[in-house]
Amino acid sequence: MARPHKPTTETGDVFQALADPNRRQLLAYLAAGERGVQDVASYFPISIAAVSQHLQILHTAGLVRRREAGRRRLYSVDPDGLGAVRTWIDGLTRFWETAVDRLEAHLDDDAPNGGQ
């Protein structure tokens, strides 16, 4: 039977990652293109350490991709990450559709003479 799905990766929670307004702004900034930690930190009034931490959380949640370029670490948006939220909502729909299918089958089985 379908389960109510939550958009998680192995260890990250997309909802938790998106709950923080700073992280949503970082995400929107990265949507314009791939950026390094320094670039991000120079754009937002928060420390490099804080930027790194936010990016790590976004990465763990599957919302951003990361790659090494020489000594730089570059981040970009992973479009599949946000899609997980839509997938979660679609999963809930399937969960209830399945439940109602089973309810209907149960009621029909229980009433061989047509339900009354």
Added chain:
Amino acid sequence: MTTPPTADSDFHLLIERTLRHPPERVWRALTDADEIARWFFPILFAPVVGHTFRITGPAVPGWRGWTDCEVLTLAPPHRMVWSFTCTDGAPTIVSFEITPHPDGCRLRIRHRGRVPPDTLALLDQGWNLYADQLGEMLADS
């Protein structure tokens, strides 16, 4: 079926079905623990407002393995509302509505909840537009 959200952070699902059974029979299937176990989950359900119960199962990728629920409203044989906390976020709301129908009854299950602000807007508007709006917002501040 998904209806348009009322705000960009709301989701609202509606599942509707006509069942060839009278409302009282469907109500019993929805509120009797033994019956619930035969089509839903084996939960310790009691048809009492304020009653809490947990839906459990093996954790799978995407589900932590439990959902905490509370009965919020009971109006036999027409309407029942649960809070439904299936993530670490805020509770969502599930309502079951049974209305008479010439063929038996109509069952509507609604599931409403919120996701973090702007999340659905991000999905719907696309990244580039959002980035433009952010740029404008930051430029104005």
